[in-house]
Amino acid sequence: xxxxxxxxxxxxxxxxxxxxxxxxxxxxxxxxxxxxxxxxxxxxxxxxxxxxxxxxxxxxxxxxxxxxxxxxxxxxxxxxxxxxxxxxxxxxxxxxxxxxxxxxxx
Numbered sequence: 271x272x273x274x275x276x277x278x279x280x281x282x283x284x285x286x287x288x289x290x291x292x293x294x295x296x297x298x299x300x301x302x303x304x305x306x307x308x309x310x311x312x313x314x315x316x317x318x319x320x321x322x323x324x325x326x327x328x329x330x331x332x333x334x335x336x337x338x339x340x341x342x343x344x345x346x347x348x349x350x351x352x353x354x355x356x357x358x359x360x361x362x363x364x365x366x367x368x369x370x371x372x373x374x375x376x
Contacts, residue, residue: 284315311352318353328356
């Protein structure tokens with residue numbers, strides 16, 4: 271059990287990994303777009319976030335967002351960068367050749 275107090279969320283998010291996030295654009299409205307999410311997660315001290323989509327790949331968006339945040343860190347606008355990851359598509363099965371091909375990319 272935790273004692274609840276103002277600021278506890280900062281401690282709980284430090285080094286956290288969120289493995290299930292949906293971001294804008296999507297087929298329904300979402301609160302955040304991927305770069306905004308990455309910046310907020312970085313400022314919270316999170317280690318990584320994984321962005322998913324039901325129909326499209328998030329891999330390229332995640333790479334671009336992480337690159338933008340690395341640039342922000344170089345300009346000293348961020349102290350820490352949270353790793354942003356993306357999924358191919360949110361599907362329940364993949365052909366093994368697809369999995370092998372996807373695993374080659376960063």
